[in-house]
Amino acid sequence: MSSSATRDSFHSRIGFVLAAAGSAIGLGNIWGFPTQAANNGGGAFLFVYLLVTLLLALPALYAEIYIGNQAQKNPVSALAQACGERFKNTGRNAGIIGLCGAMMMLSFYTIVAGWMLAHALSALFELIGLTDISTWLSTSSTLRNILFTPVFILLSAAIIHQGVHAGIERWSGRLMPLLLVMLIGLVVYILQQEGAQAGVALYLIPDFSQVTNPKLIIAAMGQAFFSLSIGVGSMMVYGSYIKKDQDIGKLVVSIAALDTFIAFLAGLLIIPALFVAQHAGHEVFTNGHLIGEGQLIFNILPSLFASMGSVGLIVSFSFFTLLSIAALTSTISSTEVPVAYLVEDKNIARKQATWLVSAIVLVGSMTLVAFFDVLFGLVIQMLTTILQPLMSLFYFLVVGWIWQRGNKLTDLAQLQNNAKLKVFGFYLRYICPILLVIVFINVAF
Ligand code: PFF
Secondary structure (H helix, E strand, O other): OHHHHHHHOOOHHHHHHHHHHHHOOOOHHHHHHHHHHHOOHHHHHHHHHHHHHHHHHHHHHHHHHHHHHHHHOOHHHHHHOOOOOOOOOHHHHHHHHHHHHHHHHHHHHHHHHHHHHHHHHHHHHHHOOOOOHHHHHHOOOHHHHHHHHHHHHHHHHHHHOOOOOHHHHHHHHHHHHHHHHHHHHHHHHHHOOOOOOHHHHHEEEEEEEHHHOOOHHHHHHHHHHHHHOOOOHHHHHHOOOOOOOOOHHHHHHHHHHHHHHHHHHHHHHHHHHHHHHOOOOOOOEEEOOEEHHHHHHHHHHHHHHOOHHHHHHHHHHHHHHHHHOOOOOOOEEEHHHHHHHHHHOOOHHHHHHHHHHHHHHHHHHHHHHHOOOHHHHHHHHHHHHHHHHHHHHHHHHHHHHHHHOOHHHHHHHHHHHOOOHHHHHHHHHHHHHHHHHHHHHHOOO
C-alpha cells in the first residue's frame, strides 16, 4: 500500500473548512483584533484590515493551502517538493523555519490561553462562593502560568494524538458552532448595557485621517497574517489532508469570510464592553489609547462582569470559555505541523510525536515565563511582523516562480483555459511580492 493511501485525512469539505476556520479564529480575533481596532482609530483599522486581508492575506492563504494540497505531504516535504530538484534544500529549510514559527506561536499562545482558562474557572469559583481561589485565579502570577500553561498544552495534545479525522475534524465540528453561539449571545447581552452605543460608534465610523498612517497599515497587516494563521505551515498541513485538486479558491474565501466575520463580531463585543466599563466609572482610555494596551481586558472586563452580580459571573465564565475554545482550535493546528513532520519524515509514531512536540513547547513556554518581560513581546513581534510575512513572500515566489521553474498557476490556467485563474496567477506572481516588499521597506525605514 502506498503511504498516501494510509494517510489520515478530513472526511468532508465542511470538516476541513471548520478545522481551518478553527485554526484562523483564535485569540487573534477575539482579543487581538478588538484591542488593535480600539487603539488604531476603530473603523479606520477595520477598513485597512479588510483591504490588507483581501489584497495580501487571502492570496497568501491560497498559496499556502495550494502547496499543501498539491503535495499531500507535511509542510517540510511539501515545500521541498514544490521547489523541485534544484531548490529542494531551500524548500526544506523554509519548511523547517515555518515549523519553528509554529513552535514559537505555541510557546506564547499557550501561556495566554492558560490565562483564559484561569479566568473562566475564576468566575465559576466566585459563583460557588470560593472567593479566595477565585481572586488567585484572576490575578496574574508566575505560579498561575506554571500551572495553567501545561494544562493547555495537554488539552491540545489530547486532541492531536487522536489524529486528523478522529481528533481535529471531530473537535472542530463540535467547538466551532459552540463558539459562534456563545459569541452572538455575548454581543446581544453587551449591546443592551448602558454606554455600549458610544463603543459601537467608535468601532463602526472610520476616522479616515488615520487610514494612511503607516503604523496602522503595518499593524493591520501583521494582524491579518496572524489571524489567518499564515506562514507557519498550519494551513498547509490542513490543506494536505483534503483530496487533491479541490476548488481551493472557494475554500479559502469561506475560511477568510468566517475568520473576518468572527473578528468583526468580537469587536462588536469588546469595544462596546470597554465603553460600558467606562460608563460604570472605570478608567479605560487616556488620549484615545487603551490603558495598559491589550492587558486591559484582563483587568477591566472581569471587574465589569463582577459588578453585574451573578449574571455577570455567568457572562464572565462564557466569555473566557469562548476565548479558551477559540485558542484550543488554533493550538491544535500549530501542533499538527511538527507532529506531521515527525510522523511522516522521521517515522515516529503519532502518539510519541505528540508528546515530544508537547514537551518541547512546554520548555519553550516555560522559558518565556521565566524571562517574561524580555521575551514575551519580542517573540510575538518577531513572529507576526517578520517570520509570517517573509514566509508568505516565499510562498508567493514558490507558486509564482519556482514551481516547475515557472508560474504553476498560469500553467494550470492555460491548461484549463480559465481566465480568472490566469489573472490571479499574474496577481500572485507580480503584485503580491511587490506589495509585500513595499510594506517591508516601510517597516525598515
Ligand atoms: N489565527 C490564530 C489567531 O488568530 O489567534 C493564531 C494562529 C493559529 C497563528 C495558528 C498561527 C497558527 F499557525
